[in-house]
Amino acid sequence: MSAMESSKHESEIEQDFLPCLTVYKDGRVERHIFTDFIPASVDFKTGVSSKDVVISPDSGVSARIFLPDLTHTNQKLPLLIYFHGGGFCVGSPFSSVYHHHLNSIVAESNVVAISVDYRLVPEHPIPACYDDSWAALQWALSHSAAQKEEAEEPWLTNHVDFNRVFLAGDSAGANIAHNMAMRMRAEPDVKLLGVALIHPYFWGSEPIGSEAKAPNESQKEAADRVWPFACPSNPDCDDPRINPMAANAPSLVELGCIRVLVFVAAEDVLKDRGWLYCEALGRSGWMGTVEIRETEEEGHCFHLDKPESMKASELVTCLAAFLNREKPPLP
Numbered sequence: 001m002s003a004m005e006s007s008k009h010e011s012e013i014e015q016d017f018l019p020c021l022t023v024y025k026d027g028r029v030e031r032h033i034f035t036d037f038i039p040a041s042v043d044f045k046t047g048v049s050s051k052d053v054v055i056s057p058d059s060g061v062s063a064r065i066f067l068p069d070l071t072h073t074n075q076k077l078p079l080l081i082y083f084h085g086g087g088f089c090v091g092s093p094f095s096s097v098y099h100h101h102l103n104s105i106v107a108e109s110n111v112v113a114i115s116v117d118y119r120l121v122p123e124h125p126i127p128a129c130y131d132d133s134w135a136a137l138q139w140a141l142s143h144s145a146a147q148k149e150e151a152e153e154p155w156l157t158n159h160v161d162f163n164r165v166f167l168a169g170d171s172a173g174a175n176i177a178h179n180m181a182m183r184m185r186a187e188p189d190v191k192l193l194g195v196a197l198i199h200p201y202f203w204g205s206e207p208i209g210s211e212a213k214a215p216n217e218s219q220k221e222a223a224d225r226v227w228p229f230a231c232p233s234n235p236d237c238d239d240p241r242i243n244p245m246a247a248n249a250p251s252l253v254e255l256g257c258i259r260v261l262v263f264v265a266a267e268d269v270l271k272d273r274g275w276l277y278c279e280a281l282g283r284s285g286w287m288g289t290v291e292i293r294e295t296e297e298e299g300h301c302f303h304l305d306k307p308e309s310m311k312a313s314e315l316v317t318c319l320a321a322f323l324n325r326e327k328p329p330l331p
Helices: 003-010 096-109 128-141 145-150 154-159 172-184 214-230 271-283 310-324
Strands: 013-017 021-024 029-031 049-056 061-067 077-083 112-117 160-170 194-198 259-265 289-295
Touching (some): 013 214, 049 128, 061 128, 061 154, 077 128, 112 154, 160 172, 194 310, 259 271, 289 310
Parallel strands (some): 194 259, 259 289
Antiparallel strands (some): 013 021, 049 061
């Protein structure tokens, strides 16, 4: 084979997941979005500070921590652990989109936030993203009073109220947040207060609601492809991790928090799954409160594409209110 033929062969595309990434037959992976890097800094517009930490040197799991402009140095604030979206295959806390998004949330909510940099598919297929996110969650919770002797990060030990811990994420990150909350039920020391799911990527083998309608065909095709690509070991879209409402899924009564907020968008093919999740959670016997907010005339993760829009601002304001609601009294 000539050098030209070899080069042509190596550049052949194996799978295209536009606009996210391209996988070539020679094993190369080319990501097209969220590829820029913005350093941790003090944001002069909001006063939010950020720093980067390595959580697991072995796996390379890291995170960016955000601290709001403190009124008092001894303030104890809610903790938000955030998982970025991107179909499990693109995205980073260090990209400008997510850096600015977390700055906005932290400034509006006055919370400490940890934005997790989990490993991506296809280089690291599922369950790597779940394992990494769990490791990040456990690392964060190790800074609570019950385990303070293991503390490493002063922003957490000095400024976090571990009675007010929340998980959140968008799209695939919302899926991760749900799966982490399901695992938290068995944790004895620290309990989650709430979980916020922004346009969660839940799916299934059989279409529901508007998923099969003509205007959603391209979106449905994309949603159909993501899970088998991300999880080749179990490509079934009724895997409970991607379809928590599947017949074989663990009961949602096991969700390890007492509040859930779900955002959906009217033009998003995933919308009906978000509504179904809320309905199933309400029917499960789970002893918590669930609420859902639908944004009209907007599509999937519009708030990342149009962060300065009024509707994106309203989403962040609603999330901030959820994070700052008073903790209910113990029964």
